[in-house]
Amino acid sequence: MKTWITLACSLVAAATFAEVPVIEGTGNADGSGFIKVTVAGGSETILAVAFKDCMSAGQTIALGNLVSTTGLPSAASSNEADSAARLYVANGTSYLTYYNDTSTGWTAYDTGTAAGLTRTVGDAVWLVMPGTSATTYSVYIKGDLVTSQSVTVSPGLNLICAAKTEGYKLSALTVTTPAGTKLRKADYFMIPATASTSAQTFYWDAANSTFRLPGNAPYTTWDDVAATIPAGTGIWYYRSGTNNATITLTAPAQGE
Amino acid sequence: MKQLMFLISGMMLVAASAFASNVENLAAMEFYTSGPDTYTDGSAVIPGETYLFVYVKPGAEFGGVNTQGKLLDKDNNAIVGSAQAFVDSKGNIRCPFTQFSYQPSEYPGTFCIVLLDTRVSTTAVGGFVDAYQVTVATAAGGAISRTVASADAAGNAIGGATAAGAVTKSLLNPETDIPALSGIKTDANGNTVLEVENVRGFGAYAVEATDTLGDWSKADNAGTITNVNVKGKATVTVPASTTKVRFFKVIGK
Structure with a gap:
């Protein structure tokens, strides 16, 4: 096409181009991805809200986007919800229940509406599976990665997680101003039991400025004995004070 | 520095005189800027910086370039030439006057000047294309010559063309x-x-x-x-x- 176009000016010069072949797709500089969590039938698992919605400006994600329903038991209606995978979301005083509807995916048990509820990175929700341990399932949580994270915990029990994509220790977390001066009445972390580990509770030891298992002598700091929290799962945090506290990550939010 | 987008200086423009080709059945196309040309950060375009002259088919738009300076929409866009910024006799850095002859019936679309940003330092070019700025012009009906020149401060091209206005794009900007x-x-x-x-x-x-x-x-x-x-x-x-x-x-x- 250009062959007949006559170049009449001698000032034209060749362009100089670099050899790098790509334009980075920086919709999310850190990428997007998933964590696969294996759960057994009949089990209860605290799932981490470890991702945000793709292309989201904030750090929230719709429940339906976070937890894939593919391959999970479903039910045709709320009347049969007990036979379906279910999510329980704490709302401060009780739990909102969502079941995996065969047609609409995660659906509010009470209202029958699809799960548009959003969660903030650092939250966690309960996943309750029907059936028995003879069957295992792969649960995918997915979305955009986050590079920093903090969680605000309010007085009482809080479901929280670190948005990490590998297993992590409690030492990856820092609590701003833990409350309580008496062991067992102070703030505490609780790591739920798994198939191979027992539940562990680490109380705030104000005298030694650390969280620790009670009853150990000499006491043991949390990182020595605490179980590794599997990626994609969450933990409890009990806030004993009357005001909120902030929990932040001291390690990169993903990868180690 | 590289993240800065380009802007062909808003203060320019030379009135374009019709240029009648002396080749029968051919028309002429002129590309130039009056300078001084600048990037969007206000700094002067570096001599040696690249201008592309691009033909755009009717109904299409300029689709942009990648980091190599290659066209993204090869079906509807074609590079007809290029030039490098130079310092004119007045000390202005600009696109040189560049002229092509062409057959109007086969090229009824638009032409545009695309200034690339390949800065690798404050004094050197030749790196990746991080951004570009384009001035688009449409043909004056029946004209045998067209001129594509850089935009004035209002974003309007001057000359025998009706401008669509200057468009600034960065390859690192979601708009692109x-x-x-x-x-x-x-x-x-x-x-x-x-x-x-x-x-x-x-x-x-x-x-x-x-x-x-x-x-x-x-x-x-x-x-x-x-x-x-x-x-x-x-x-x-x-x-x-x-x-x-x-x-x-x-x-x-």
Whole structure:
């Protein structure tokens, strides 16, 4: 096409181009991805809200986007919800229940509406599976990665997680101003039991400025004995004070 | 520095005199800027910087260039020439007067000047194309000559052309259709179905996947998007992985 176009000016010069072949797709500089969590039938698992919605400006994600329903038991209606995978979301005083509807995916048990509820990175929700341990399932949580994270915990029990994509220790977390001066009445972390580990509770030891298992002598700091929290799962945090506290990550939010 | 977009100086423009070709059945096309040309940060264009002269088919638009300075919409755009910024006798840095002859019946579309930003330092060019700025002009009806020149402060081209106005784009700006993952799903076979937004039908994109976050150098090419039919969105299915975690990133090729 250009062959007949006559170049009449001698000032034209060749362009100089670099050899790098790509334009980075920086919709999310850190990428997007998933964590696969294996759960057994009949089990209860605290799932981490470890991702945000793709292309989201904030750090929230719709429940339906976070937890894939593919391959999970479903039910045709709320009347049969007990036979379906279910999510329980704490709302401060009780739990909102969502079941995996065969047609609409995660659906509010009470209202029958699809799960548009959003969660903030650092939250966690309960996943309750029907059936028995003879069957295992792969649960995918997915979305955009986050590079920093903090969680605000309010007085009482809080479901929280670190948005990490590998297993992590409690030492990856820092609590701003833990409350309580008496062991067992102070703030505490609780790591739920798994198939191979027992539940562990680490109380705030104000005298030694650390969280620790009670009853150990000499006491043991949390990182020595605490179980590794599997990626994609969450933990409890009990806030004993009357005001909120902030929990932040001291390690990169993903990868180690 | 590289993130800065270009701006052909808003203070220029030379009235374009009609240029009648002395070649029968051919018309003339002139490209130039009056200078001094500047980048959007106000700094002067560096001598040696590249201007592309691009033909755009009727009904189409300039589709942009990639980091190599290659056209993204090769079906509707064609580079007819290029020039390098120089210092004129008045000390202005600008695009030189450049002229082509062409057959109007075969090129009824528009022409434009595209100034690339290939700065690698405050004094040198020749690096990646980080941004570009384009001035588009449409042909005056019946004219045998057309002039495409840089825009004035109001964004209007001057000369025998009706300008669409100067458009500034950065390759690092979402406005330039940088692809992004907009959704992740899993199918019944364990495959990951990625939804990609901001793709262009004529673009070529790839999806990288890795099990080691933060080290994209080890990423696999998990899928390619080419000849997207629907401008703006595409899907890529990545085969199931046995790993517990998997990260994805979409890039434009």
